[in-house]
Each structure stands twice: as structure tokens, then as C-alpha cells.
Amino acid sequence: MNPDSYVANHVKGLPRSGIRDFFAIVSEMPQAISLGIGEPDFVTPWKIREASIFALEKGKTSYTDNRGLLSLRKEISRYVSSFFGPEYDPSSEILVTVGVSEAIDVALRSILNPGDKVLYHEPCYVSYAPSVTLAFGEAIPVATSPENSFALDPDAFEKAWVPGCKVLMLNFPTNPTGGTADLEKLERLAKFAVEKDLIVISDEIYAELTYEGEHVSLASLPGMKERTLLLHGFSKAFAMTGFRVGFACGPDWLIDAMMKIHQYCMMCAPILSQEAAIEALANGSDDMERMKEQYFRRRNFVIRRFNEMGLSCHLPRGSFYAFPCVEETGLNEVDFCHRLLREKEVAVVPGTAFGPHGKNHVRASFSTSYEKLVEATDRMELFLEILASESKCREAS
Ligand SMILES: Cc1ncc(COP(=O)(O)O)c(C=O)c1O
Incomplete structure (x- = not known):
């Protein structure tokens, strides 16, 4: 039996979700901080x-x-x-x-x-x-x-x-x-x-x-x-x-x-x-407001930190996602995510998981505790320093 001839053509051509593949890797790394997930970190009220x-x-x-x-x-x-x-x-x-x-x-x-x-x-x-x-x-x-x-x-x-x-x-x-x-x-x-x-x-x-x-x-x-x-x-x-x-x-x-x-x-x-x-x-409105206040505080922190460390990022007006540009680092969005995960155990999602127009960007979700966001952004800053020194070495050689 040839499975290929049984799966409908329009289904065969569908790409797998880029997010899921990435999270299969994250799930095997217990120390990783995930800014990748698209769901609230709060338990339902x-x-x-x-x-x-x-x-x-x-x-x-x-x-x-x-x-x-x-x-x-x-x-x-x-x-x-x-x-x-x-x-x-x-x-x-x-x-x-x-x-x-x-x-x-x-x-x-x-x-x-x-x-x-x-x-x-x-x-x-x-x-x-x-x-x-x-x-x-x-x-x-x-x-x-x-x-x-x-x-x-x-x-x-x-x-x-x-x-x-x-x-x-x-x-x-x-x-x-x-x-x-x-x-x-x-x-x-x-x-x-x-x-x-x-x-x-x-x-x-x-x-x-x-x-x-x-x-x-x-x-x-x-x-x-x-x-x-x-x-x-x-x-x-x-x-x-x-x-x-x-x-x-x-x-x-x-x-x-x-x-x-x-x-x-x-x-x-x-x-x-x-x-x-x-x-x-x-x-549910009181609980919702309580969670929204947390997202607001986290958003302001994360966006400030990204821009300070040189990842240019607009202020998201809503949702719980930041979408910084990684072009300046010299890595494309996929390599950036893979190296950041491997070297500093922080998970963000390549922007191209959301379509080709997401290139040079990554999605970082701030539906993660403030403390974890502090740690994750510190690790990202160290990662950017490594990338900067690599690029200096390349220029010098
Ligand atoms: C824009 C958008 N629409 C729909 C959904 C799916 O939501 P639901 O959990 O209600 O199926 C999501 C989930 O991430 C989303 O981001």
C-alpha cells in the first residue's frame, strides 16, 4: 500500500506548523525559558x-x-x-x-x-x-x-x-x-x-x-x-x-x-x-483586568530591553507578543532562534513561521512571568554580545 496515493493532494502540500517543530526541541530542554508559546501563562481564574x-x-x-x-x-x-x-x-x-x-x-x-x-x-x-x-x-x-x-x-x-x-x-x-x-x-x-x-x-x-x-x-x-x-x-x-x-x-x-x-x-x-x-x-472582568495589567507591565519591560540591547522593536498596541527585528545581528530569523535556544536556552519563534513576510523577525511572547522575562532578556543580551564579538573577529581576520 502506497500511503502517498491515499493522502489528498491539497493536504500533502500543507506545511507543518513551524511552531510545533520548534517546540518539540524546547520540550527536551528543562532549563529553557520559553517565550514561544501563544497562550496565557495564567491558569484559568x-x-x-x-x-x-x-x-x-x-x-x-x-x-x-x-x-x-x-x-x-x-x-x-x-x-x-x-x-x-x-x-x-x-x-x-x-x-x-x-x-x-x-x-x-x-x-x-x-x-x-x-x-x-x-x-x-x-x-x-x-x-x-x-x-x-x-x-x-x-x-x-x-x-x-x-x-x-x-x-x-x-x-x-x-x-x-x-x-x-x-x-x-x-x-x-x-x-x-x-x-x-x-x-x-x-x-x-x-x-x-x-x-x-x-x-x-x-x-x-x-x-x-x-x-x-x-x-x-x-x-x-x-x-x-x-x-x-x-x-x-x-x-x-x-x-x-x-x-x-x-x-x-x-x-x-x-x-x-x-x-x-x-x-x-x-x-x-x-x-x-x-x-x-x-x-x-x-x-470574569476583574480577573481579566488583573491579567491585562501584568501583560501591560511585561510588554513595557520587554520592549524597552529589546531596544536597549539593539533588537529594534515597535511597541505592540495589543496581544501578548513582541516582534523584534534580528537583521542587525547578521543572522536570519531561523538561525537566530536555533542558536539562541542552543546557546542560551531561550526559545523564541522565527517570524517566518507566520508567513514569508515575517522574515528577519522573531516572535517573543510576554505571556511569561516578569521574573522569567528578566532572566530571558539578560540571556538574550549575552547572546547578542557573543554575536557582536564573532562579527568583530570576522572583520579583523
Ligand atoms: C489570531 C488568532 N486567532 C485564533 C486563534 C485560535 O484560538 P482558539 O484557541 O480560540 O482556537 C489564535 C491562537 O493563537 C490566534 O492567535
């Missing part, structure tokens, strides 16, 4: 865990409505209107999913016919390009740049547009750059979406972790609610990655289409996670 435990005690072990518990959808509707602005009908405009990951996959599979084109920014979350490929779409990455602090750039999207574009997929604050977009840029992106008749998939999973100004949702801009699928979830700001729960809010026709796929491939999100999510939305 107790109140939220307790809600899940109570639900289990009460024997809540069944499937739920495919769309998610109505009580959760009502809570999502309330939270979204107070935090993001737009009102969504819990009975027809909200779908509870197994994380934002599932929502991205199901949304693209609901919308795309083979060959339809999807515009998105790059560097971006690792799943965007593969999810488009798996839905038989064509990915059109549009570069964001360090000169603009990796903000979403309406001019670049306008230039990249070609006939056949159907979807504009955005994530802000952005993983891995921490870039966002100010109101003027968002309004221009909204105008562009209307002019080109695009559906917008707006992944706002880091919305609460915005440190400069207020987060503005694309769905809240005039004329956008009807063409925007707003994705949000519990993994990041609520520190609930392992619960695997997220949601999509959008026009009823799109939520209906997504439901058709979701009901067959997933059935529903786990009930215990949905119960925890209700508690998170209803009573």
Missing part, C-alpha cells in the same frame, strides 16, 4: 473553573444545541453589544464553536467555492493560509510592515485586490506582531470591503488585550455588520485555551451556512466549557 466543576457535579454531561447553549448565546449577545458595539440575535446570529480555530475553518468552508480568493495580512496567525487551502480557496497575503508598527494597511489591500477576491480576513490586535489599526484605517478598510463587495472575517480574539486606545470592532462601523463575521473566543483574555470554546457573530444566512458544517463535523462545543464561558462573560 478559579470562578470560571468552578462553574465547570459545578456543571459536572450537576451531571451536565450531554450534547448541547448545535448552536451552543441558549443561555451562553444570550450572554455572548450581551457581552458583544457592550464591548464591541453591534447587537446580535442569540437565536439566529451567534454560533458557539470549538475555539476561534473551528470558526475560521467553518467560515471559510461555508463561503468559498474552489478558486475564490481570500485577502489577509501577513505576518498572521499560522492557520490562515492552511485554512484557506483546505477550503480550496486561494490565499493572497498582503504584507504589513515594521515601519508602520505592522498596522493593517488599507493601501496595501487596495493594491493587492484582484477580480475573484471574495473574503477579507483580518486579525487585530494581531498575532504575531501586536499591530492594530486606528479608526481612520478601519474606516478605509470598511469602505474598501463595501466597494469590492467582500465578506470580512474579523478575528478579534485579542480585543480586550489592547493597551493603546480603545479596540474598535470592524462590525461596529456603519454598513459593516451585514458583511462581517466577528470572531471571538475565550482562549486569550480569559486564559481558557484548554476549554476550546469560541464564537462567531454574523448575518443569519452565514451563521446558518456555518451551522450546516459545524453540526456534522463538531456537533457542539463541550458543555462543561460552555458553562465555564457563561461565568467568564458574566463575572
Whole structure:
């Protein structure tokens, strides 16, 4: 039996996630400090865990409505209107999913016919390009740049547009750059979406972790609610990655289409996670603020240290990622990460794991304790000194 002839062609061509390969190495190094991981270092707040435990005690072990518990959808509707602005009908405009990951996959599979084109920014979350490929779409990455602090750039999207574009997929604050977009840029992106008749998939999973100004949702801009699928979830700001729960809010026709796929491939999100999510939305804001204060303090420290040691780094306006440039060190981003890990046992992720436009950069997550960040940045500074002396020796010889 030749396995190669059984795996679908479009799956064979998919690259493995660069992050996972790297972390296989890190897991074998007990002394390593990891700034590589894309999840909060906080344990889910107790109140939220307790809600899940109570639900289990009460024997809540069944499937739920495919769309998610109505009580959760009502809570999502309330939270979204107070935090993001737009009102969504819990009975027809909200779908509870197994994380934002599932929502991205199901949304693209609901919308795309083979060959339809999807515009998105790059560097971006690792799943965007593969999810488009798996839905038989064509990915059109549009570069964001360090000169603009990796903000979403309406001019670049306008230039990249070609006939056949159907979807504009955005994530802000952005993983891995921490870039966002100010109101003027968002309004221009909204105008562009209307002019080109695009559906917008707006992944706002880091919305609460915005440190400069207020987060503005694309769905809240005039004329956008009807063409925007707003994705949000519990993994990041609520520190609930392992619960695997997220949601999509959008026009009823799109939520209906997504439901058709979701009901067959997933059935529903786990009930215990949905119960925890209700508690998170209803009573989780104090804990969230507490974690956000820590990220804010860590961000300011890490960015100052990177710039002091000569790794130029813009100030991320949101998320928990710094994205410094390593070009000056004379190493490319992959060699930089491998040598830093081997020689100083600090793990950061090559920027190209987030698409080719991430070249010469690395992602360093500050969802790690302040003390570890102090130690990790000290080790990085020593590493840069080694690189500098190597380069002096090369010049002298
Ligand atoms: C931008 C972005 N979207 C979606 C996800 C997936 O989130 P979830 O855990 O809700 O599936 C991540 C996780 O890192 C992310 O960074």
C-alpha cells in the first residue's frame, strides 16, 4: 500500500506548523525559558473553573444545541453589544464553536467555492493560509510592515485586490506582531470591503488585550455588520485555551451556512466549557483586568530591553507578543532562534513561521512571568554580545 496515493493532494502540500517543530526541541530542554508559546501563562481564574466543576457535579454531561447553549448565546449577545458595539440575535446570529480555530475553518468552508480568493495580512496567525487551502480557496497575503508598527494597511489591500477576491480576513490586535489599526484605517478598510463587495472575517480574539486606545470592532462601523463575521473566543483574555470554546457573530444566512458544517463535523462545543464561558462573560472582568495589567507591565519591560540591547522593536498596541527585528545581528530569523535556544536556552519563534513576510523577525511572547522575562532578556543580551564579538573577529581576520 502506497500511503502517498491515499493522502489528498491539497493536504500533502500543507506545511507543518513551524511552531510545533520548534517546540518539540524546547520540550527536551528543562532549563529553557520559553517565550514561544501563544497562550496565557495564567491558569484559568478559579470562578470560571468552578462553574465547570459545578456543571459536572450537576451531571451536565450531554450534547448541547448545535448552536451552543441558549443561555451562553444570550450572554455572548450581551457581552458583544457592550464591548464591541453591534447587537446580535442569540437565536439566529451567534454560533458557539470549538475555539476561534473551528470558526475560521467553518467560515471559510461555508463561503468559498474552489478558486475564490481570500485577502489577509501577513505576518498572521499560522492557520490562515492552511485554512484557506483546505477550503480550496486561494490565499493572497498582503504584507504589513515594521515601519508602520505592522498596522493593517488599507493601501496595501487596495493594491493587492484582484477580480475573484471574495473574503477579507483580518486579525487585530494581531498575532504575531501586536499591530492594530486606528479608526481612520478601519474606516478605509470598511469602505474598501463595501466597494469590492467582500465578506470580512474579523478575528478579534485579542480585543480586550489592547493597551493603546480603545479596540474598535470592524462590525461596529456603519454598513459593516451585514458583511462581517466577528470572531471571538475565550482562549486569550480569559486564559481558557484548554476549554476550546469560541464564537462567531454574523448575518443569519452565514451563521446558518456555518451551522450546516459545524453540526456534522463538531456537533457542539463541550458543555462543561460552555458553562465555564457563561461565568467568564458574566463575572470574569476583574480577573481579566488583573491579567491585562501584568501583560501591560511585561510588554513595557520587554520592549524597552529589546531596544536597549539593539533588537529594534515597535511597541505592540495589543496581544501578548513582541516582534523584534534580528537583521542587525547578521543572522536570519531561523538561525537566530536555533542558536539562541542552543546557546542560551531561550526559545523564541522565527517570524517566518507566520508567513514569508515575517522574515528577519522573531516572535517573543510576554505571556511569561516578569521574573522569567528578566532572566530571558539578560540571556538574550549575552547572546547578542557573543554575536557582536564573532562579527568583530570576522572583520579583523
Ligand atoms: C489570531 C488568532 N486567532 C485564533 C486563534 C485560535 O484560538 P482558539 O484557541 O480560540 O482556537 C489564535 C491562537 O493563537 C490566534 O492567535
